[in-house]
Amino acid sequence: MLRINNLVKTFDGERRRRRDSRASSAQEARVFAVNDVSFNVENGQLFTLLGPSGCGKTTTLRSIAGLERPDSGTIEVGDRVLFSTNEGKKSVNVPANERGLGMVFQSYAIWPHMSVFDNVAFPLQVKKRGDRLGRKEISERVMRVLETMELAHLADRQATKLSGGQQQRLALARALVIEPPLLLLDEPLSNLDAKLRESLRYELKRVQRELGITSVYVTHDQVEALALSNAIAVMRNGNIVQLGRPRDIYENPNCRFVAEFIGTSNFVSGNVVAKDGDRYTVNTIDGQLALDSAMSLPLGTDVIVSVRPEVLEVSTTSRAGEVPNEWKGTVLTRAYLGDSLDHVVGVGKHELRTRGNPSTSIEPGTEVYLRMDPAKLVLVPVD
Amino acid sequence: MTTASPAVSARRGATLGWLRRLGTPKVIIIVVVAGLIGYLALVPLYYLIWGTFFDADGFTLGGFARAYGDPRVGDMIGNSLWFAVGSAVLSLVVGTALAYLNVRTDVPFKGLFFAASIIPLIIPGILYTIAWIFLASPDIGLLNKAIEPILGPGFFDIFTVWGMVWVEGLHLSPIVFLLMVAAFRSMDPSLEESALMSGASRWQVFRRVTMPLTRPAIVAAVLVMVVRSLESFEVPALLGLQNGIYVFTSRIYFVLRSYPPDLAAAGALAVGLLVLALIGVTISNLVGRSGKTYQTVTGKGFRPRPMELGKWRPVMGGVIVLYFFLTVVGPLFVLLYTSLLKFYQAPSAEAFASMSLDNYRQLFDISDAMTALKNSLALGLGSATLVMILMAVGAWIVVRSRIPGRQLVDHFSFVPLVIPGLVLGLALSFVYLRSPVPIYGTIFILLIAYCTRYMPYGMRYAVTSMHQISAELEESAQVSGASWWQTFRRVLLPLLSPGLLAGWIYILVVSFRELSSSILLYSPGNEVLSILIFEQYENGQFTVLAALGVVMVLTLAVLVIIAYKLGAKVGLRQD
Ligand SMILES: Nc1ncnc2c1ncn2[C@@H]1O[C@H](COP(=O)(O)OP(=O)(O)O)[C@@H](O)[C@H]1O
Ligand SMILES: [Mg+2]
Numbered sequence: 001m002l003r004i005n006n007l008v009k010t011f012d013g014e015r016r017r018r019r020d021s022r023a024s025s026a027q028e029a030r031v032f033a034v035n036d037v038s039f040n041v042e043n044g045q046l047f048t049l050l051g052p053s054g055c056g057k058t059t060t061l062r063s064i065a066g067l068e069r070p071d072s073g074t075i076e077v078g079d080r081v082l083f084s085t086n087e088g089k090k091s092v093n094v095p096a097n098e099r100g101l102g103m104v105f106q107s108y109a110i111w112p113h114m115s116v117f118d119n120v121a122f123p124l125q126v127k128k129r130g131d132r133l134g135r136k137e138i139s140e141r142v143m144r145v146l147e148t149m150e151l152a153h154l155a156d157r158q159a160t161k162l163s164g165g166q167q168q169r170l171a172l173a174r175a176l177v178i179e180p181p182l183l184l185l186d187e188p189l190s191n192l193d194a195k196l197r198e199s200l201r202y203e204l205k206r207v208q209r210e211l212g213i214t215s216v217y218v219t220h221d222q223v224e225a226l227a228l229s230n231a232i233a234v235m236r237n238g239n240i241v242q243l244g245r246p247r248d249i250y251e252n253p254n255c256r257f258v259a260e261f262i263g264t265s266n267f268v269s270g271n272v273v274a275k276d277g278d279r280y281t282v283n284t285i286d287g288q289l290a291l292d293s294a295m296s297l298p299l300g301t302d303v304i305v306s307v308r309p310e311v312l313e314v315s316t317t318s319r320a321g322e323v324p325n326e327w328k329g330t331v332l333t334r335a336y337l338g339d340s341l342d343h344v345v346g347v348g349k350h351e352l353r354t355r356g357n358p359s360t361s362i363e364p365g366t367e368v369y370l371r372m373d374p375a376k377l378v379l380v381p382v383d
Numbered sequence: 384m385t386t387a388s389p390a391v392s393a394r395r396g397a398t399l400g401w402l403r404r405l406g407t408p409k410v411i412i413i414v415v416v417a418g419l420i421g422y423l424a425l426v427p428l429y430y431l432i433w434g435t436f437f438d439a440d441g442f443t444l445g446g447f448a449r450a451y452g453d454p455r456v457g458d459m460i461g462n463s464l465w466f467a468v469g470s471a472v473l474s475l476v477v478g479t480a481l482a483y484l485n486v487r488t489d490v491p492f493k494g495l496f497f498a499a500s501i502i503p504l505i506i507p508g509i510l511y512t513i514a515w516i517f518l519a520s521p522d523i524g525l526l527n528k529a530i531e532p533i534l535g536p537g538f539f540d541i542f543t544v545w546g547m548v549w550v551e552g553l554h555l556s557p558i559v560f561l562l563m564v565a566a567f568r569s570m571d572p573s574l575e576e577s578a579l580m581s582g583a584s585r586w587q588v589f590r591r592v593t594m595p596l597t598r599p600a601i602v603a604a605v606l607v608m609v610v611r612s613l614e615s616f617e618v619p620a621l622l623g624l625q626n627g628i629y630v631f632t633s634r635i636y637f638v639l640r641s642y643p644p645d646l647a648a649a650g651a652l653a654v655g656l657l658v659l660a661l662i663g664v665t666i667s668n669l670v671g672r673s674g675k676t677y678q679t680v681t682g683k684g685f686r687p688r689p690m691e692l693g694k695w696r697p698v699m700g701g702v703i704v705l706y707f708f709l710t711v712v713g714p715l716f717v718l719l720y721t722s723l724l725k726f727y728q729a730p731s732a733e734a735f736a737s738m739s740l741d742n743y744r745q746l747f748d749i750s751d752a753m754t755a756l757k758n759s760l761a762l763g764l765g766s767a768t769l770v771m772i773l774m775a776v777g778a779w780i781v782v783r784s785r786i787p788g789r790q791l792v793d794h795f796s797f798v799p800l801v802i803p804g805l806v807l808g809l810a811l812s813f814v815y816l817r818s819p820v821p822i823y824g825t826i827f828i829l830l831i832a833y834c835t836r837y838m839p840y841g842m843r844y845a846v847t848s849m850h851q852i853s854a855e856l857e858e859s860a861q862v863s864g865a866s867w868w869q870t871f872r873r874v875l876l877p878l879l880s881p882g883l884l885a886g887w888i889y890i891l892v893v894s895f896r897e898l899s900s901s902i903l904l905y906s907p908g909n910e911v912l913s914i915l916i917f918e919q920y921e922n923g924q925f926t927v928l929a930a931l932g933v934v935m936v937l938t939l940a941v942l943v944i945i946a947y948k949l950g951a952k953v954g955l956r957q958d
Contacts (some may be wrong), residue, residue, distance in 0.1 A: 067858050096861040097870075105864040109855035113877040123863035171859075178864065362888070 001214045002064070007035040007073035009059050033059040034070070035238035038096065041182075041231070050225040051235035052261065057218040058234075061184050064216065065103050065293055066096030077101070077182050097126075102175030103184040106191065108167045110159045116170055117142055117155040123178045142177060143327075148207070148350040149173040164192050165200055170358040183208075183215040189224060201227055201283040219326055222262045226250060234258050256380050259306040266307040266352045269382075272299050280379060286348035290324040291377035306378040309355035314343055314362065325372040331364045409867040413784070416776040417792050421771045424798040427810035431657075432939035434813040435650030448646025450638070451655075455629070462623070463613060463630040463659075466547050466803040471608035473552025478559025479601065481706065483589075484699060485560075488568040488690045496907075500557040502711045505939040507896030508554060508617040509913050510932040513920060514714035515541055515550045516621065517721055525717060528729040542625045551618045553710055555611060559604050566600035567593075585690060599670055606667035610660050614803035616899035621920065631656040632805045632899065639809070639903065646813070653806040660801045702954075705768045715936070742930035751932060754908070755915040756938070759895050762911060762943075766833035767890040770841035771883045775876065778845035783854065796842040799835050804899030807836060812903055818868060824906040832900040837890045844889070849875075850881025888946040895939055 010030040034056040041047040049057040062068040066082065075083040080098055084092040111119055124138045133141065146152040149169040154162065162170060168188060175183055188204070189197045205228050208215055217259055219225055225232050226246045233243045234257075242254045253259035256267060270284035280297070282305055284291045289305055297303065320326050329347035341358040344351055345368060352370065362368060450456070475482035481499075484490040503511070518526050530538055530564050540546060569591070583591065594601075629637065631652055638649045692699055721727060723738040746752045774796070780786060781793040799807065811832055812818040815823040822828050856878065860870040876883075898913040905914050912935050919928040 065858075065862055067861070096858070097864050097866055099862070101862060101865065103859065105855040105859055107853055107855050109391075109853065109859035111856060111860075111874055111878070122860065122865070126860075126863065126865040126873070128868045174859070174863065 001043040001045075001078060001218065002047075002063070003074070003076045004040070004060075005038045005074045007034055007037045007060065007075065009063055009068060009070045012216060032238045034063065037073075037238070037240055039233055039237075039240065039243060041214055042215060043214055045230040046163040046215045046217055046228055048217045048219060048225045048229040048232045049235055050219060050222060050232050050261075053220055055235040057220075057235055058186055061186050061216060061218050064182075065101060065184055066094060069093060100178060100180055101182050101184060102178065102180035104168075104171045104175050104186065104188045106187045108171040108188075108191070110162075110167055110170055110174075112160045114159055115155070116146070116151060116157050116159050116162070119159050119170060120138075120145060120174050120177050123174065127178075145173045145177045148176075151308075165196050168192065168200060169203075172204070176211070176213070181214065183213050185215060185217045187219055188217075189257065190219070190221070197224075204228065226262070229339070229351050234261065245301075252378060253306065253380060256304055256306070256382075259378065259380055264309060264353065266309065266312075266350070267307045267380075268307060268350060270303060270305060272297055272301045272303060275299060277372070286350055287327055289374075289377060290374065291372075291374045291379060293379040295379055296314045297379070297381070297383070302382045304382060305382045306380050307352065307372060308376070308378075309342065309353045311372055311376040312345075312352060312354040312356075314354050314356060314360065314371075315369050315371065316357050316362065316366065318369045319371070320369075323371055324374055325377075327370045327372075329368060329370055331362050331366050331368055333364055334361060336361075343368075402411070406831075407867070412776055412868075413786070416773055417643075417780060419773060420777055420792055421795050423831070423838060424795040425643065427807060427814055427835065428798070428802070430813040430817075431534075431650055431653060431806065431810035433646055434810075435654055438647060443647070446645070446649075446651040449645060450648040450651040458529065459629045459634050460596050462628055465544055466619065466623075466630055467609045467612040469544070469548035470551035470555060470612040471605050473548055474555035474559045474608050475601065475605050477552070477556040477706070479563045480554070480569055481703070482563035483593075484703070486564055488692050488699070489696065490692060490703060491696060492703045492707075494701055496560075499707050499710055500560050502715075503554060503557045505892060505943060506714060506936060507913055507916075507939075508615070509621070509896070509898050509916055509920075509934075510718060510935065511554050511714055512550055512617050512621045513916070513925075513928065514717050515546075517717045517727070517925075519546065521947070523727060523729075525729060542622050542628075544623075544628060546630070547618050547622045550622065551612050551615055551697050555608050556710070562600060562604045562607075563597070566597045570596055574762075603667045603669045606663045606670070608945050610663040610667075610801070613656065613659055614805070614899070615664070616803075616805050616902070631659075632803065635805055635809065637903070643785060646809075649809055650813070653803075653809050656803055657801065657806055662805060664801045684921070708775060708903045718929045718936070719840040721926055722933050724926050727925045731937060743934070745927055746930055746934065749927075751910060751915055755910045755912045756934070758829075758909060759912040760938075762826065762829055762833055763891045765830055766837060766894045769830075770834050770836060770837050770890055771845070771887045774838065774845040774886070774897070775843035775879055775883055776871075777842055778849040778879075779871065779875065781842075782846060782849040783857065793842070793846075797839045799837075800839040804836060804897070805903065807832060807902030810898035811835075811900070824909075826909045828904050829901055829909065829911065832904055833890075833894040833897060836897070836900060837894060838943070840889055840893075841886050844882050844886030845879065848879050851882070852878045884946065884949065888943060891942060892944065893941060896935075 010032050012030065037056075037060055039047070049060060050153060051057055059068060063070045063073075063083070070083060070085075072085040073083070074081065074086060076101075080094075081092050082094045111122070114122070120142045121138055124133055124141060127133075143152055143155065144154055149172060151166065151169055151173060154166065159167075159170065168191075171188070185204075189200055192200060201224060208228075217225075217228060226249075229246055231244065232246055232249050233240045234249065235241065237259055242249055243260045244252075249258065250262050253262060259267070261263045268286075268289065269287065270282040272280055273283045273288075274281035275297075278292045279296060280291055280293055281305060282291065284305070314331075318326065318328075327347045329345040329352070330362050332344045332346050332351065334344070335342045336358065339358070340355050342362055343354045343356075343362060345354060347370065354370070436442055436444070438445065447927065453459075481496065485493060485496045516524070518524050519539040519541040521527060521542070523540060524541065527537055527539055541550070613631065615637070616632045616689070619628070619630045620636060622628075623630060623633055624637070635649050635656070636650045636672075638645055638652065681731045682730075721731070722742050723740070724734060724742065725737050725739070728734050775790055777796055780789050811828060812823065815828055822831070856874060857870055860874045865873065896913055897911070898917065901911055901914055904919065906909065910918070912931065916928050916931055916935070919925075919931070
């Protein structure tokens with residue numbers, strides 16, 4: 001549906017250039033906001049660009065929208081080429097207002113001088129004369145979309161007199177009214193408070209799945225990404241570092257950055273000392289760990305083992321010999337989080353965070369045993 | 384043949400496509416606006432330089448030799464600086480003190496501040512100056528008459544440099560007041576409160592924290608006021624010429640009014656004045672930029688409890704009332720009083736008995752008066768509208784477009800800020816005296832002058848409101864399928880309209896009272912109100928002049944009120 005190939009977008013690093021006048025070439029002064037990004041989005045799917053602030057998500061999205069002009073690459077929606085700089089062929093850059101896509105902006109960008117109705121009607125009213133619907137059809141279409149978004153009763157209200165959640169739905173209604181082939185969303189929930197964000201997240205998912213509209217979603221919030229997406233691309237410094245289904249990304253991060261960014265994790269560094277089929281043995285400064293991995297790494301490779309807090313089982317009794325991977329340590333602190341309880345356990349040089357049922361609460365200072373299921377430990381190559 | 388044609392038609396198609404892309408409304412509008420801004424800003428300067436340095440025989444410094452060879456030129460430069468710096472300091476002290484009292488203390492009569500800061504804006508400089516002549520001239524001044532029994536005749540003499548400083552400084556003080564109110568308001572009150580908590584007294588806080596933090600604003604205000612006083616024409620012309628006290632502007636005027644007018648010498652003086660103004664504006668920009676390094680605006684600062692003046696409260700209240708009388712009531716009263724008399728005289732039972740509306744009646748009989756009123760109205764409305772339309776597009780180019788060189792449009796639109804009105808008038812007469820298009824001697828040359836002079840203000844209003852509109856509002860229209868023109872007309876213009884309207888009102892008001900450019904460009908039949916008043920003053924028709932002045936102030940007041948009402952309506956739809 002959406003195909004992006006080798007997208008590159010740089011900005012003038014003006015400020016840097018001025019401050020550091022010794023920068024030897026103009027090349028150095030450029031900021032690679034998006035550096036060779038490629039991905040496809042299947043029909044009807046919600047695809048998320050996830051990454052920390054400044055990693056190039058917005059720039060990628062705005063390039064698809066036609067609001068930024070990429071340096072090179074191709075962007076295709078369906079069988080329509082929206083942007084292309086392929087050498088040899090003619091370069092293409094369809095202006096934003098002729099791409100016919102829908103977009104929800106971070107600020108919602110609701111026009112304050114128009115009513116709710118006029119905001120939604122605007123995309124239909126500005127169509128080329130030949131394609132434009134009559135007044136009556138426009139009105140019907142707008143009301144239909146407003147009804148889907150449960151805003152019909154507010155149609156005549158001034159657009160600024162809406163609550164945050166209503167504004168978000170209005171922005172969505174306006175993006176959807178032209179029935180675009182592709183919907184672009186730039187952190188549409190980040191302006192809302194936590195409670196509302198959660199309920200609107202499911203609302204958004206419902207609308208997207210019901211209409212089956214192909215979407216590209218930008219966020220820096222991993223929980224949002226995991227909850228909404230069919231597929232996630234994790235970005236860093238203008239690159240996609242991992243692309244996959246939410247579960248893959250959470251359970252099998254391919255580098256420390258992804259493991260750190262998605263959820264919390266403990267990291268233990270070590271060295272591969274034995275390998276038997278998929279079963280690896282890793283030597284660390286505080287003991288050996290056995291774990292399963294489909295990766296093929298030679299003996300002696302430096303690795304990092306990612307241990308999710310919920311994988312660590314805390315117990316005051318030892319079962320050494322019965323199960324692999326038991327480490328002895330001391331509880332340093334604990335924190336009650338309502339639906340879970342965290343302990344921080346000191347093991348030799350490491351401090352490991354555990355997460356478990358609040359019914360298990362252990363005094364700081366107590367000696368405990370930490371057990372780790374080899375199937376749930378993740379081997380991460382050193383970057 | 385058939386094989387070649389696709390290539391040929393493809394090339395023709397490409398050319399046509401290229402032309403079509405260039406012919407869009409967007410490109411045409413942008414090119415026309417940018418071109419006009421550049422034209423208005425640069426052409427007069429070019430001709431001014433040309434007219435000053437070149438005569439029939441080529442390059443010459445003769446104009447400079449004649450202008451600066453005069454033995455009294457030292458006096459003239461000294462007077463100019465004394466007058467400019469004196470007025471700036473007076474306006475700064477008065478304006479800053481009032482602003483601090485208003486923003487930070489519980490001084491009484493806060494309602495008067497608003498009137499005292501807005502009303503002087505609608506009293507044109509020429510009327511303000513004449514009003515002070517009526518008040519403090521040694522022969523006929525009402526104040527002198529009032530204190531004659533105690534201090535003897537002619538105690539106040541307005542026709543001195545001190546008098547000039549007094550009138551100019553007071554007239555500028557509301558501008559400083561508005562600038563400093565903004566500076567005090569934008570300062571984070573917690574900075575002062577933490578100084579108080581550290582044990583500093585109010586005065587120490589003011590001296591050690593408040594003043595250093597507002598210093599950039601103060602320095603900028605001083606320089607702006609110095610430049611404005613340097614450029615002032617009304618005050619030096621009416622007050623200084625009487626006793627032969629020349630400054631740059633009045634000297635230029637004098638040189639042009641002598642026979643034969645020495646254009647090159649006037650140009651040389653104008654270039655000198657231009658250089659001085661340029662220095663002032665440059666320094667104030669530098670200071671302004673470095674000031675931003677310690678931005679104190681926090682946005683969520685609540686207003687602190689105002690400082691209690693205690694036993695000083697009545698004293699300060701008295702000061703405020705006195706200021707209000709000096710800047711607003713006194714000048715307006717003396718104009719109104721004079722406009723009702725048969726001939727100018729000090730108040731007495733006899734004088735009051737002779738009062739009538741004859742002067743106003745006479746205005747209807749002077750065809751010049753009605754023409755001037757019509758001209759002033761047409762020019763004010765025309766230049767305000769033209770400037771704001773141009774600057775709306777100009778601001779878009781500067782703020783939103785990514786056209787290379789867009790900053791030039793910004794710089795060009797600010798060039799007229801450093802050109803004194805009289806110099807602009809001179810430069811434009813250089814341009815259009817030579818122009819084959821018959822503009823010189825028509826009202827259009829005044830329109831061009833006003834548009835040029837007020838372009839910087841229009842740009843500032845438009846750019847400020849453009850910055851307040853999030854780019855996403857515009858981009859979402861684009862993504863919705865709107866063309867550039869549709870986006871501009873249906874999203875940007877409505878959102879800009881409050882700012883554009885504010886700029887429009889400002890330009891309307893200032894062009895309605897413009898004198899210093901007009902005085903070199905008008906021709907008989909094309910007088911505007913301020914020119915007519917100037918002529919009547921020179922002819923000694925004080926009472927008719929006063930009536931005309933009252934009409935002028937009332938017209939301005941009505942215009943401003945209508946505009947604000949309109950603005951309120953636009954504003955109402957915003958929230
Ligand atoms: N208009 C611009 N000019 C210069 N640099 C920009 C511009 N827009 C974005 N950048 C830079 O490009 C990088 C990526 O920005 P962005 O795509 O907005 O990140 P994200 O949305 O992931 O937070 C950042 O380093 C940012 O500073
Ligand atoms: Mg972003």
